[in-house]
Amino acid sequence: MNRTTLSLIAGATALAAVTGFASLNAPAASGDNTAKAATQQPVERTSLLCPQPSTSEIAKTSYTSYTPVTQGTADSGKAELQAAAVESADSTSGKKAGKKTVKPALKPAEPGKPATGDGSGAEPPALVGTAEGKFAPGWTVQETTAVAAGTGRGLLGTNCTAPDTEFWFPGVSTATGRTDYVHLTNPDDSAAVVDVEMYGKDGALKSTVGEGITVQPHASEPILLSTLASGQQTDLTVHVTVRSGRVGAAVQALDDKIGGDWLAASTDPAGSLVMPGIPKDATAVRLVAFAPGDQDADLKVRLASPSGLITPAGNETLHVKAGMTAAVDLGDVTRGEAGSLVLTSTGTSAPVVAAVQVVRGKGSKQEMAFIPATSPVGARATVADNSSKGTTLALSAPGQSAQVKVTASAGSEGGTAATKTYTIKGGTTQDVDALVPAGLKGTYALTVEPVSGGPVYASRTLASAQEGVPGFTIQTLPDDRGTVAVPEADQDLSVLLKK
Numbered sequence: 001m002n003r004t005t006l007s008l009i010a011g012a013t014a015l016a017a018v019t020g021f022a023s024l025n026a027p028a029a030s031g032d033n034t035a036k037a038a039t040q041q042p043v044e045r046t047s048l049l050c051p052q053p054s055t056s057e058i059a060k061t062s063y064t065s066y067t068p069v070t071q072g073t074a075d076s077g078k079a080e081l082q083a084a085a086v087e088s089a090d091s092t093s094g095k096k097a098g099k100k101t102v103k104p105a106l107k108p109a110e111p112g113k114p115a116t117g118d119g120s121g122a123e124p125p126a127l128v129g130t131a132e133g134k135f136a137p138g139w140t141v142q143e144t145t146a147v148a149a150g151t152g153r154g155l156l157g158t159n160c161t162a163p164d165t166e167f168w169f170p171g172v173s174t175a176t177g178r179t180d181y182v183h184l185t186n187p188d189d190s191a192a193v194v195d196v197e198m199y200g201k202d203g204a205l206k207s208t209v210g211e212g213i214t215v216q217p218h219a220s221e222p223i224l225l226s227t228l229a230s231g232q233q234t235d236l237t238v239h240v241t242v243r244s245g246r247v248g249a250a251v252q253a254l255d256d257k258i259g260g261d262w263l264a265a266s267t268d269p270a271g272s273l274v275m276p277g278i279p280k281d282a283t284a285v286r287l288v289a290f291a292p293g294d295q296d297a298d299l300k301v302r303l304a305s306p307s308g309l310i311t312p313a314g315n316e317t318l319h320v321k322a323g324m325t326a327a328v329d330l331g332d333v334t335r336g337e338a339g340s341l342v343l344t345s346t347g348t349s350a351p352v353v354a355a356v357q358v359v360r361g362k363g364s365k366q367e368m369a370f371i372p373a374t375s376p377v378g379a380r381a382t383v384a385d386n387s388s389k390g391t392t393l394a395l396s397a398p399g400q401s402a403q404v405k406v407t408a409s410a411g412s413e414g415g416t417a418a419t420k421t422y423t424i425k426g427g428t429t430q431d432v433d434a435l436v437p438a439g440l441k442g443t444y445a446l447t448v449e450p451v452s453g454g455p456v457y458a459s460r461t462l463a464s465a466q467e468g469v470p471g472f473t474i475q476t477l478p479d480d481r482g483t484v485a486v487p488e489a490d491q492d493l494s495v496l497l498k499k
Contacts, residue, residue: 038485040379042073042137049248050081050127050160051183051262052220053119053145054152061119061145063127064385066409066445067111070137070482077133079108081117081141083125084185085219108135114384114412114445119143126220128187129160137482140445142385144473148466151179152260154367155464156252157473159264159383162481163187163246167265169238170288170325171355171370172198174226177256182238184213185220185248192245198229199237199290203323205229215247222252235327237290237353258359259367261473266372269293269351273373274304276340276429277394277459277474278333283366284359285330287341289352291320297350303333304340304398309427318343320352330356338431340396340457343373360470369461369474376455377404377448378479383460384445388436390463393446395422396429400454407449408435412442421451448477 053061065079106117111134119127131139141160147153163185172180186192196210207229215221225238240249254260267273269292278285291297297320303310312333320326333339341356355372386408395404407419415437422432437444450456458477465471 038487040483041486042070043482043484044132044136046131046136046139047163047187048129048139048141048160049163049185049187050129050141050143051158051185051250051252052126052222053124053143054147055123056147056150057122058149059120059145059147061124061143062385063106063117063119064114064142064412064443065106065108066114066140066382066384067108067131067135068138068380068382068447069112073137074133077131077135079129079131079135079139081106081127081129084128085216111135113410114443116412116443126183126185128185128218138380138382138480140382140384140480142383144385144462146464146466146471151256152254154259154469155462155471155473156261157462157475158250158262159475161248161250161264163248165242165246167240167249168269168290168353169251169263169265170290170353171263171357172225172236172238172251172253173234174236175232175234179254180225181222181252182225182240183220183222183250183252184215186215186217186245187248188245189217190245191216192247193243194247195241195243196223196228197239198225199239199323199325200233201235201325235288235325237325255368257366261369263355263370264372264476266353266355267375269353271345271349271351273343273352273354274340274396274398274457275354275356275371275373276396276457276476277371277461278339278341278356278358279360279461279472280334280336280338280431281360282334282358283332283362285333286327286357287318287330287354288325288327288357289318289320289354290325291322291350291352293350294322295348295350296321297352298346298348299343299352300346302342304342304396304427304429305337306428306430309342317346338394338429340394340398340429342398358474360472365468365470367469367471369472371459371474371476374457374476375478377450377458377477380447380449380482381458381477381480382445382447383475383477385443385462386434386446386460387443388440391434392461393432393434394429394459395424395432396457397424397426397454398457399426401426402453402456403451404456405449405451406432406435407447408437409445409447411437411440411444414441415439415444424456426454
């Protein structure tokens with residue numbers, strides 16, 4: 001086998017490792033280089049990382065694990081979440097932390113049925129999870145925390161994420177009243193070295209404290225962002241890059257007055273972005289964007305409403321200077337209807353990352369959540385921890401009309417799965433009536449699969465009012481990466497790598 005062939009195999013293996021693992025065979029030594037389409041095969045192993053939920057003594061955290069039923073998987077497999085070690089909240093020293101022994105009792109029994117676990121208690125740890133075999137394709141874990149009082153009170157939720165080497169978080173803050181942490185979790189056997197950079201309205205914040213942060217193996221470290229640079233800024237973008245290894249990253253944003261939630265990473269920088277599922281009763285919407293390249297970005301701002309694309313009066317465009325964070329208040333832009341924010345480039349293709357901060361309620365009864373720009377649903381997307389009340393599924397087709405199939409799984413404690421197909425007109429967002437399994441007991445998962453038409457973007461809102469405060473959290477539904485492209489046994493691997 002020559003060096004070129006070895007390089008191609010290594011490249012294809014790395015490609016598969018991004019989304020999971022699947023069988024990979026070397027090309028036959030027949031000399032036949034006829035191009036063949038790579039087949040999509042279920043991934044065989046998936047990793048997910050859940051950040052430390054809360055250190056509040058009155059916080060209540062639950063986990064829900066779910067794997068959609070996928071054809072072509074192995075007959076066996078397992079999924080488990082183990083506790084990661086947790087270092088001090090403001091440490092950047094890289095000193096090895098003691099391993100915590102607390103972990104939720106979460107034991108998935110079979111694909112197609114959610115499994116739940118309790119993560120409440122004194123200082124619950126971050127979790128490192130692995131699913132193999134029939135549990136791997138599309139495995140999703142939801143972490144939901146309810147905090148009754150104090151800074152960041154309300155409903156905080158996040159989808160546990162796969163490890164990676166780069167993350168963008170527009171929408172963080174070091175302003176008075178905000179306490180934001182970036183949580184870094186290392187799933188591997190060797191230490192990871194991470195850089196955390198912050199960019200404000202005038203560009204990069206000068207600091208060396210965020211350089212070369214060591215995250216020990218199978219450990220997690222929350223970094224208090226206000227310790228990485230002096231001064232206070234309302235709108236910042238955090239850039240996490242990994243020098244060696246890989247990590248999971250998420251931002252926990254806590255506010256003294258309007259509650260708290262998790263901010264997931266924005267999708268990769270692009271000229272067009274979608275932030276789906278702004279609640280119809282949002283009282284304040286703030287858009288934050290960042291241009292990471294060396295060119296300014298000019299963006300057209302539109303709202304995909306139930307009736308079509310609308311341009312917000314007075315906020316038709318947004319100019320984002322290269323290397324700087326820009327923000328704009330859109331007020332109650334949804335005006336009582338479901339909506340998704342759509343950003344498109346005008347005159348320049350400079351890529352951007354973006355997110356919106358959403359507030360519901362008024363006065364002292366306010367709560368906030370975030371919607372980062374996300375990728376389309378793709379082949380399939382899943383979100384867990386839905387209930388018969390307080391669940392809203394938003395579907396947006398900013399381009400062409402589309403048909404999507406939505407499946408409500410069986411309940412974690414009983415119930416029969418249900419399926420329904422929806423048509424979403426082009427340029428609109430629809431809050432669909434979330435399916436509920438017949439005879440539901442416990443929580444259930446929602447799976448979205450496009451049937452025809454253009455790209456579909458989706459998000460799910462969980463709402464739970466506490467003492468008059470409209471607690472809520474929003475999770476986007478990008479592709480679950482349940483399959484990976486695998487070449488035929490006699491295929492020229494260069495065909496796959498060019499895709």
